[in-house]
Amino acid sequence: MKRLSLNVVLGGAIIGTVVVGAVLGAVWTPYDPLKIDFVGRLAPPGASHWLGTDEFGRDVLSRLMAAAATSMLISLSTVAAAGLLGTAVGLVSGYLRGWTDRILMAFNDALLAFPAILLALGLLTVAGANSYGIIVALGLAYTPSVARIVRGTVLSLREREFVEASRVMGNSELYTVLRHILPNCVGPMIVLATSMFGWVLLAESALSFLGLGVPPPAPTWGNMLAASRPFIAQAVWLAIFPGFCISLTLLGINLLGDALRDRLDPRMRGAS
Amino acid sequence: MTDIVSSGALLDVEALSLSVAATGTEVVRGVSFAVAPGEIVGIVGESGSGKTLAVRSIMALQPPAIRRTAGTIRFEGRDLAGLSAKELRDLRGGRIGMVFQEPMTSLNPSMTIGRQLEEGLAVHQRTLSADGRRALVLDMLRRVGIADPDGALAAYPHQFSGGMRQRIMLASVMLLQPALLIADEPTTALDAVVQRDVLELMVGLTRAHGTAVLMISHDLSMVARYTDRIIVMRRGEIVEQGRSDELLRAPQHPYTRALLSAMPRRLPARPIPPAATPIIEVRDLVVEYGGRRGLFRKEAGKRALHGLSLSIMPREVVALVGGSGSGKTTLGRAIAGLLPSSGGTIRYAGRPIGAGGPGWAVYRRNCQMVFQDPYSSLDPRMTIGALVGEALRTVPAMGRGEKADRVAEVLSEVGLAGPFADRYPHELSGGQRQRVAIARAVVRRPAFVIADEPVSALDVTVRAQVLELFADLQARHGFSCLFISHDLGVVEQIADRVVVMQDGRIVEQGDRDTVFDHPSHAYTRRLLSAIPALAPTGEGGVRLKWRFDDVAPEPVPS
Numbered sequence: 001m002k003r004l005s006l007n008v009v010l011g012g013a014i015i016g017t018v019v020v021g022a023v024l025g026a027v028w029t030p031y032d033p034l035k036i037d038f039v040g041r042l043a044p045p046g047a048s049h050w051l052g053t054d055e056f057g058r059d060v061l062s063r064l065m066a067a068a069a070t071s072m073l074i075s076l077s078t079v080a081a082a083g084l085l086g087t088a089v090g091l092v093s094g095y096l097r098g099w100t101d102r103i104l105m106a107f108n109d110a111l112l113a114f115p116a117i118l119l120a121l122g123l124l125t126v127a128g129a130n131s132y133g134i135i136v137a138l139g140l141a142y143t144p145s146v147a148r149i150v151r152g153t154v155l156s157l158r159e160r161e162f163v164e165a166s167r168v169m170g171n172s173e174l175y176t177v178l179r180h181i182l183p184n185c186v187g188p189m190i191v192l193a194t195s196m197f198g199w200v201l202l203a204e205s206a207l208s209f210l211g212l213g214v215p216p217p218a219p220t221w222g223n224m225l226a227a228s229r230p231f232i233a234q235a236v237w238l239a240i241f242p243g244f245c246i247s248l249t250l251l252g253i254n255l256l257g258d259a260l261r262d263r264l265d266p267r268m269r270g271a272s
Numbered sequence: 273m274t275d276i277v278s279s280g281a282l283l284d285v286e287a288l289s290l291s292v293a294a295t296g297t298e299v300v301r302g303v304s305f306a307v308a309p310g311e312i313v314g315i316v317g318e319s320g321s322g323k324t325l326a327v328r329s330i331m332a333l334q335p336p337a338i339r340r341t342a343g344t345i346r347f348e349g350r351d352l353a354g355l356s357a358k359e360l361r362d363l364r365g366g367r368i369g370m371v372f373q374e375p376m377t378s379l380n381p382s383m384t385i386g387r388q389l390e391e392g393l394a395v396h397q398r399t400l401s402a403d404g405r406r407a408l409v410l411d412m413l414r415r416v417g418i419a420d421p422d423g424a425l426a427a428y429p430h431q432f433s434g435g436m437r438q439r440i441m442l443a444s445v446m447l448l449q450p451a452l453l454i455a456d457e458p459t460t461a462l463d464a465v466v467q468r469d470v471l472e473l474m475v476g477l478t479r480a481h482g483t484a485v486l487m488i489s490h491d492l493s494m495v496a497r498y499t500d501r502i503i504v505m506r507r508g509e510i511v512e513q514g515r516s517d518e519l520l521r522a523p524q525h526p527y528t529r530a531l532l533s534a535m536p537r538r539l540p541a542r543p544i545p546p547a548a549t550p551i552i553e554v555r556d557l558v559v560e561y562g563g564r565r566g567l568f569r570k571e572a573g574k575r576a577l578h579g580l581s582l583s584i585m586p587r588e589v590v591a592l593v594g595g596s597g598s599g600k601t602t603l604g605r606a607i608a609g610l611l612p613s614s615g616g617t618i619r620y621a622g623r624p625i626g627a628g629g630p631g632w633a634v635y636r637r638n639c640q641m642v643f644q645d646p647y648s649s650l651d652p653r654m655t656i657g658a659l660v661g662e663a664l665r666t667v668p669a670m671g672r673g674e675k676a677d678r679v680a681e682v683l684s685e686v687g688l689a690g691p692f693a694d695r696y697p698h699e700l701s702g703g704q705r706q707r708v709a710i711a712r713a714v715v716r717r718p719a720f721v722i723a724d725e726p727v728s729a730l731d732v733t734v735r736a737q738v739l740e741l742f743a744d745l746q747a748r749h750g751f752s753c754l755f756i757s758h759d760l761g762v763v764e765q766i767a768d769r770v771v772v773m774q775d776g777r778i779v780e781q782g783d784r785d786t787v788f789d790h791p792s793h794a795y796t797r798r799l800l801s802a803i804p805a806l807a808p809t810g811e812g813g814v815r816l817k818w819r820f821d822d823v824a825p826e827p828v829p830s
Contacts, residue, residue, distance in 0.1 A: 161649035162648065162651045164641075165641065165709075166651075168610065168636075169665070170637065184652065184653060266652065266653055267652060267698045
């Protein structure tokens with residue numbers, strides 16, 4: 001019980017801070033995140049600019065706050081989209097088996113064979129490089145791995161006797177899947193979703209790097225990190241602070257994810 | 273007994289205590305016993321009695337979380353605590369061999385039998401040449417009854433049945449001619465007939481080599497048949513030990529008596545009221561498993577049931593017995609509608625049923641099932657109340673309050689009244705879980721229940737209680753039952769009629785007393801020879817009578 005509450009407290013504190021920062025950043029920032037000031041460019045962290053300024057003299061703290069909302073939105077939507085679609089495909093494929101399974105999985109494996117980032121690149125050129133395009137592209141790119149994992153879990157669950165017991169009771173197939181199989185997939189799904197959250201944050205920065213992320217000057221943690229590369233020797237804070245934000249958010253999400261998984265699993269509830 | 277301990281004992285365990293290192297909980301307390309050279313000793317106890325831990329610590333193979341807190345273990349006069357890791361390794365395999373419970377997993381699936389058997393010889397007898405090793409392996413495989421030893425050398429474990437694998441496992445251990453063989457539930461995973469063959473082989477082989485055997489089991493009668501001495505353990509302590517026949521005839525400790533009285537025994541035959549139509553009538557049922565069908569090939573299907581006919585009268589308990597692979601579970605699942613049949617008819621109360629047909633919904637409501645494994649048949653994410661209540665979900669014309677009342681009523685009938693309704697399956701013991709599974713099956717007041725090995729996963733004393741509950745519910749609600757089991761002892765206690773299956777065919781059926789006392793088929797006699805009949809003695813114990821003891825063991829399939 002003690003470890004569980006520690007996870008909740010720590011993860012909650014971190015995510016709470018990030019969320020407050022994001023909400024605040026949407027209405028107020030210390031400086032205008034887009035205001036260019038060539039006189040004060042690459043200023044180190046100090047009294048007036050707490051986290052310094054970037055190559056265009058923009059305030060880093062303001063940009064981080066403004067970016068928080070965009071980055072969180074992109075990551076959450078992407079994970080949700082990939083999670084929903086992948087779970088649906090995995091459930092259908094794993095439960096029905098046979099030809100449905102083979103066709104779906106052949107398609108799925110073909111997609112898995114491409115690196116997710118390459119897939120996203122291709123999709124982005126079709127969908128257009130903006131936040132929605134990124135969500136659609138990354139969401140589709142990560143769907144196959146979710147589908148694979150859910151299918152595997154379903155395959156083992158459907159052989160369990162409680163699924164058979166449900167059929168003997170006269171429950172419909174759909175009811176059996178929703179009532180008995182889906183809830184038992186939640187554990188692996190949460191683990192996957194929390195790690196996927198991190199992949200998406202990083203993939204977004206990689207896309208920015210390739211010029212297909214959220215277009216500048218709008219800030220995201222990813223494109224800030226990407227833009228800091230040429231100045232890493234002169235202005236190391238440009239890379240450190242966005243990187244720190246990404247890592248901290250990941251830590252928070254993982255802690256909360258673990259706590260959520262344990263909370264949803266009756267076997268873990270009340271265990272020491 | 274003291275004379276064995278003092279003089280020349282092969283193994284001498286004294287005041288052994290084991291604890292869980294993290295919490296300090298004692299799991300084995302002050303256990304002392306000795307094994308003389310060539311002696312066969314059985315350790316009997318239920319799950320959690322510490323029997324496996326105590327014996328594994330002899331080879332220092334207890335899990336790392338378990339610490340030895342007190343006591344000494346002497347093997348051939350040497351204290352095992354003082355041995356180096358190297359000396360221990362020489363002991364393991366070389367002087368002490370071990371046969372594990374699960375033949376399906378105790379052989380490495382990616383190594384040939386030949387290489388696995390040679391492995392031990394290569395480690396422990398370095399002077400032996402490759403040809404010498406091969407000759408020894410071939411000889412030993414022949415002695416454990418492998419029909420084609422040369423072929424077996426190049427074969428992989430999956431090509432053998434469970435019984436054959438256990439023979440191979442035994443061969444690999446006996447190759448090194450250990451002084452002590454530890455057998456941890458060596459035949460629990462095997463069916464009765466195969467169990468007897470393997471045990472007889474084990475006893476014969478060890479007697480020939482003068483190897484002592486320490487056999488762990490939960491099955492008192494089986495141990496009594498093959499051992500010289502029995503040690504009874506309970507909750508980490510030895511409650512009684514003594515010569516096998518004496519211990520059985522006049523047990524001293526109440527727990528030993530409880531174990532003995534929990535052994536299934538025959539009850540007087542019940543009158544079954546005559547009825548015009550059977551509740552279930554199966555005629556010429558054929559089930560085929562479809563072969564794999566790919567794009568370019570079509571493999572032939574395997575016929576699991578060859579045209580079976582069977583009928584079950586109202587209020588009757590019909591037991592379906594047979595070894596593993598006999599098709600008894602397939603038959604149960606086909607009758608339950610979980611498997612499509614490829615031929616024949618199943619009638620419920622005189623009307624044919626088929627998935628989606630007019631009689632189907634009625635049949636589905638009236639035919640329920642209890643599964644074998646209580647750990648897998650309950651959804652871990654639902655409370656007990658929800659699990660039992662779910663069975664009422666599709667019952668039309670039953671109000672919410674009515675359903676709740678029925679659930680509470682049934683839960684109290686199975687002895688899980690009150691707070692249990694809000695608990696989750698993982699908070700319950702195996703026996704309690706099986707009570708939940710039974711409650712779920714009877715909550716609709718079905719006319720017919722299929723019970724697929726409902727007690728085979730349970731401990732002896734728990735099994736007796738669950739059987740009693742089941743019989744009690746059956747008498748009260750009067751449902752008919754198809755009771756599938758490989759355990760003839762259980763069947764003898766609960767069945768009105770017995771149907772014996774072998775290789776997808778019914779070889780014999782009749783009322784219980786006739787089948788048990790005057791079996792007409794050779795296979796039935798072989799099944800019966802594996803279980804004892806109990807005759808109570810005046811001293812609170814029992815005498816075991818082995819039936820048809822002269823029956824030849826099953827011929828080894830080539």
